[in-house]
Amino acid sequence: MRHTTEHKTRKNLCATKFCRNTRETRSSLCSKCRKRLYKERHPVQYTYSYVKANARRRKKEWSLTMEEFLDFVTSTGYMIGKGRTGDKLSIDRIDHRQGYHLGNIQVMTVSANSIKAQLEKDCPF
Ligand SMILES: [Zn+2]
Numbered sequence: 001m002r003h004t005t006e007h008k009t010r011k012n013l014c015a016t017k018f019c020r021n022t023r024e025t026r027s028s029l030c031s032k033c034r035k036r037l038y039k040e041r042h043p044v045q046y047t048y049s050y051v052k053a054n055a056r057r058r059k060k061e062w063s064l065t066m067e068e069f070l071d072f073v074t075s076t077g078y079m080i081g082k083g084r085t086g087d088k089l090s091i092d093r094i095d096h097r098q099g100y101h102l103g104n105i106q107v108m109t110v111s112a113n114s115i116k117a118q119l120e121k122d123c124p125f
Contacts, residue, residue, distance in 0.1 A: 043079060044070050051091060051100075061099025068102050076107040086111040096120050
Protein backbone atom coordinates (compact mmCIF):
# COMPACT_ATOMS: atom_id res chain seq x y z
CA MET A 1 0.00 0.00 0.00
CA ARG A 2 1.47 3.28 -1.16
CA HIS A 3 -0.10 5.37 1.57
CA THR A 4 1.44 3.33 4.38
CA THR A 5 4.91 3.59 2.87
CA GLU A 6 4.62 7.37 2.61
CA HIS A 7 3.46 7.67 6.17
CA LYS A 8 6.39 5.60 7.38
CA THR A 9 8.90 7.75 5.51
CA ARG A 10 7.37 10.95 6.85
CA LYS A 11 7.64 9.58 10.37
CA ASN A 12 11.40 9.59 10.06
CA LEU A 13 11.53 13.19 8.96
CA CYS A 14 11.93 16.36 10.98
CA ALA A 15 8.64 17.88 12.18
CA THR A 16 9.59 21.35 10.97
CA LYS A 17 7.61 22.52 7.96
CA PHE A 18 9.63 22.31 4.73
CA CYS A 19 12.55 20.63 6.51
CA ARG A 20 13.54 17.43 4.72
CA ASN A 21 16.15 16.25 7.19
CA THR A 22 15.86 12.98 9.03
CA ARG A 23 14.79 13.42 12.62
CA GLU A 24 16.96 12.36 15.50
CA THR A 25 16.24 9.36 17.67
CA ARG A 26 13.84 10.23 20.51
CA SER A 27 13.17 13.65 18.95
CA SER A 28 10.63 14.92 16.44
CA LEU A 29 13.21 17.26 14.96
CA CYS A 30 16.50 16.97 13.08
CA SER A 31 19.68 18.10 14.84
CA LYS A 32 19.75 21.44 12.99
CA CYS A 33 16.17 22.37 13.89
CA ARG A 34 16.59 21.20 17.45
CA LYS A 35 19.67 23.39 17.84
CA ARG A 36 17.94 26.39 16.25
CA LEU A 37 14.87 25.98 18.46
CA TYR A 38 17.03 25.71 21.58
CA LYS A 39 18.87 28.88 20.55
CA GLU A 40 15.56 30.72 20.13
CA ARG A 41 14.06 29.50 23.38
CA HIS A 42 17.15 29.66 25.57
CA PRO A 43 19.38 32.39 24.12
CA VAL A 44 21.44 32.89 27.28
CA GLN A 45 22.00 29.17 27.88
CA TYR A 46 22.97 28.78 24.26
CA THR A 47 25.44 31.69 24.45
CA TYR A 48 26.81 30.36 27.75
CA SER A 49 27.67 26.96 26.30
CA TYR A 50 28.95 28.56 23.11
CA VAL A 51 31.32 30.99 24.86
CA LYS A 52 32.37 28.31 27.34
CA ALA A 53 33.19 25.83 24.56
CA ASN A 54 35.19 28.53 22.81
CA ALA A 55 37.12 29.26 26.00
CA ARG A 56 37.87 25.57 26.48
CA ARG A 57 39.05 25.23 22.89
CA ARG A 58 41.48 28.12 23.47
CA LYS A 59 42.51 26.48 26.76
CA LYS A 60 41.29 29.37 28.91
CA GLU A 61 40.11 28.85 32.45
CA TRP A 62 36.38 29.09 33.09
CA SER A 63 34.70 29.35 36.47
CA LEU A 64 31.49 31.18 35.57
CA THR A 65 28.25 29.55 36.56
CA MET A 66 25.13 29.90 34.46
CA GLU A 67 23.73 32.36 37.06
CA GLU A 68 26.85 34.53 37.02
CA PHE A 69 26.86 34.53 33.25
CA LEU A 70 23.17 35.45 33.12
CA ASP A 71 23.79 38.34 35.52
CA PHE A 72 26.73 39.52 33.45
CA VAL A 73 25.06 39.42 30.05
CA THR A 74 21.86 41.08 31.24
CA SER A 75 23.57 43.87 33.19
CA THR A 76 25.98 44.68 30.37
CA GLY A 77 23.55 44.45 27.46
CA TYR A 78 25.74 41.81 25.88
CA MET A 79 22.83 39.69 24.66
CA ILE A 80 21.49 42.60 22.62
CA GLY A 81 24.77 44.02 21.39
CA LYS A 82 26.83 40.88 20.79
CA GLY A 83 28.24 40.09 17.39
CA ARG A 84 31.41 39.64 15.36
CA THR A 85 31.85 42.98 13.60
CA GLY A 86 33.52 46.22 14.79
CA ASP A 87 30.93 47.98 16.93
CA LYS A 88 29.33 44.79 18.28
CA LEU A 89 30.00 43.59 21.80
CA SER A 90 32.44 40.88 22.80
CA ILE A 91 33.48 39.51 26.17
CA ASP A 92 36.92 40.69 27.20
CA ARG A 93 39.11 39.23 29.91
CA ILE A 94 40.35 42.28 31.87
CA ASP A 95 43.61 40.52 32.72
CA HIS A 96 44.39 38.44 29.65
CA ARG A 97 46.60 36.05 31.66
CA GLN A 98 43.55 35.12 33.72
CA GLY A 99 40.60 33.09 32.55
CA TYR A 100 36.88 33.70 32.47
CA HIS A 101 36.20 34.39 36.12
CA LEU A 102 33.73 36.69 37.79
CA GLY A 103 35.49 40.06 38.14
CA ASN A 104 37.82 39.40 35.20
CA ILE A 105 35.30 39.82 32.44
CA GLN A 106 33.90 42.94 30.86
CA VAL A 107 32.07 43.84 27.70
CA MET A 108 34.02 45.58 24.97
CA THR A 109 33.39 46.30 21.31
CA VAL A 110 34.96 43.82 18.92
CA SER A 111 37.28 46.48 17.46
CA ALA A 112 38.46 47.70 20.88
CA ASN A 113 39.03 44.11 21.94
CA SER A 114 41.19 43.35 18.92
CA ILE A 115 43.30 46.49 19.51
CA LYS A 116 43.77 45.39 23.13
CA ALA A 117 44.73 41.88 22.02
CA GLN A 118 47.28 43.34 19.62
CA LEU A 119 48.80 45.52 22.37
CA GLU A 120 48.99 42.52 24.70
CA LYS A 121 50.71 40.49 22.01
CA ASP A 122 53.33 43.21 21.58
CA CYS A 123 53.78 43.67 25.29
CA PRO A 124 56.76 41.65 26.60
CA PHE A 125 55.22 41.21 30.06
ZN1 LIG B 1 14.71 19.99 10.62
